[in-house]
Amino acid sequence: MTFYTLKFIQNNQDANKTVWYILMIIATIAMVLFAVLYLRNRFTTRYRDLGIIALLFLLLFVGTRYEKYVQTNAQKSQSVQIVPFIKSVAKDFNVKNSDVMVNSTTLQDGIIVRIRPNKEDYQLNLNTDNNSYTLKRAHVIDHRVIVKN
Known part of the structure; x- marks a missing residue:
């Protein structure tokens, strides 16, 4: 079972952004290069075709990036709801915020909350x-725990 700390939830970032941005830049450069080559020699249609392929790749990368952006914003808005919950539990149990872990990054009914000092x-x-x-006190079947800070 994987548990997440408050620090992890607040700092969760998308690490694949850089790769997508590099792919979009490469597709843009290829599209511009093929457009220039086509305009220099209008009888060679292969540059036009390669430029259209580069444009389609660029649109694919932008669309995928936009979809990931929408998903990340939805996840962040749900993660915002769990931060006050973790702080409230820490206050109720008189422990530090870092001692409260949850098994979900979004606030939903039925998640498991672990209080670290006594591991309840x-x-x-x-x-x-x-x-x-x-x-309500719960008992987990598998006691192997992965904690993501």
Whole structure:
């Protein structure tokens, strides 16, 4: 079971951005290069075709990047909801924020909350408007835990 700390949730970043930006830059440069070569010699249509292929790759990369951007924003908005919850649990149990771990990066009913000093696990039960919660003692079957800081 994987648990996430408050630090991990707040600092979770998309590491693949750089690769996508490099691919988009390469596709843009290729498209411009093939457009210039086509304009210099209009009878050679292979440059036009290669330019169109580069444009299609660029549109594919931009579309994929936009989809990932939308997903990341949705995930961040859900992660924003779990930060006050972790702080509230830490305050209720009189522990540091870093001692509270959850097994999900989004606030949802049924997640497992682990309080680190005594390693007790609790199951979260949220009310319908997510303004209050109850924690019920839970027992996990697999005690192997991966903690992502």
